[in-house]
Amino acid sequence: MTTFTLHCAVSAPGAKNNEDAYGLWPTAQAPRAAWVLDGVTGINDRALLPGPSDAAWFVAQVQEILPTLLADQPIHNLLTELIAALAARHEKSWLNGTGPDGHETPAASFALLRQLGDRVEIARLGDCLVLLEHDDGRVQLLDDAVLNDIEAGLQAKVLAMRDLGITDAAVILHEMKPSLRAVRQRRNKPGGYGVLAADPACLDLLQLDSFAAEDLRSILMVSDGYYRLVDLYDAMSDADLLHRTATSGAETMLADLRAIEAADPQGERHPRLKMADDATALLLRRS
Numbered sequence: 001m002t003t004f005t006l007h008c009a010v011s012a013p014g015a016k017n018n019e020d021a022y023g024l025w026p027t028a029q030a031p032r033a034a035w036v037l038d039g040v041t042g043i044n045d046r047a048l049l050p051g052p053s054d055a056a057w058f059v060a061q062v063q064e065i066l067p068t069l070l071a072d073q074p075i076h077n078l079l080t081e082l083i084a085a086l087a088a089r090h091e092k093s094w095l096n097g098t099g100p101d102g103h104e105t106p107a108a109s110f111a112l113l114r115q116l117g118d119r120v121e122i123a124r125l126g127d128c129l130v131l132l133e134h135d136d137g138r139v140q141l142l143d144d145a146v147l148n149d150i151e152a153g154l155q156a157k158v159l160a161m162r163d164l165g166i167t168d169a170a171v172i173l174h175e176m177k178p179s180l181r182a183v184r185q186r187r188n189k190p191g192g193y194g195v196l197a198a199d200p201a202c203l204d205l206l207q208l209d210s211f212a213a214e215d216l217r218s219i220l221m222v223s224d225g226y227y228r229l230v231d232l233y234d235a236m237s238d239a240d241l242l243h244r245t246a247t248s249g250a251e252t253m254l255a256d257l258r259a260i261e262a263a264d265p266q267g268e269r270h271p272r273l274k275m276a277d278d279a280t281a282l283l284l285r286r287s
Helices: 056-070 075-093 145-161 169-184 200-205 225-233 240-249 251-261
Strands: 004-012 020-025 033-039 107-116 119-125 128-132 139-142 208-210 216-222 279-284
Touching: 004 020, 004 216, 004 240, 004 251, 020 056, 020 075, 033 056, 033 216, 033 279, 056 075, 056 107, 075 200, 107 128, 107 216, 128 208, 128 240, 139 240, 145 169, 216 225, 216 240, 225 240, 225 251, 225 279, 240 251, 240 279, 251 279
Parallel strands: none
Antiparallel strands: 004 279, 020 033, 033 107, 107 119, 119 208, 128 139, 128 216, 216 279
16 A cells, blocks of 8 residues: 655744644654644734634644544544534633634634545645645645635735835734735635634535545645745745755755745735744655
């Protein structure tokens, strides 16, 4: 049977708290499952849950619960159990007795790979991306078209403000808050986009793909912060990102990413809302 091994991985914060994470199951040496999480940074006016941030709390809960559920059961059953367990933990952990009280509850973008016999199944919610190197050398990107359109719209607004002379990153972020709140209203709604949350509605927007394991050479799973090397900083192509992560290592690639950001601290060359984002990458290669 075709098997995959961990080649390299990295996860690092863009600022104070890392709201990203990755995992492998049952072992890093012989994984049959791997995942990447990117917590959705909260825009509430107060913390709802304990921990460094609501997003960090949520990601930590998924990290604890998910490995206990990784068996060869249908993906919808697995995620239904995960969502129920997350909801139960929410109810026990609200800082305020009224619960969320109309505030936005935490969520995360999520990509989960499972090897099921001779197939590789990839389930995705949100903007964690997966790059596949096929046996013929072709590199395929699994992304989310709806989120790509949303990001393009937000980027256009940032550029428009800069054209008006608004260049301070903090001011731009403040002015963009209404647009960000409007985007968040589309999460896990028909016609919107999916993110992992303690809400069964997210299952309706699950993206699921399956590939013959023997047709894949390598699989790179990343958060959007790591993918900035391609889509925001235009430093390389999808194929370059996968191949250079394989040859140079994820840590080196992260250093290159941070060097680009450090050289552009106010987003003048590469306009963006977050000057540096949490970045995670996990590369599996066929044994």
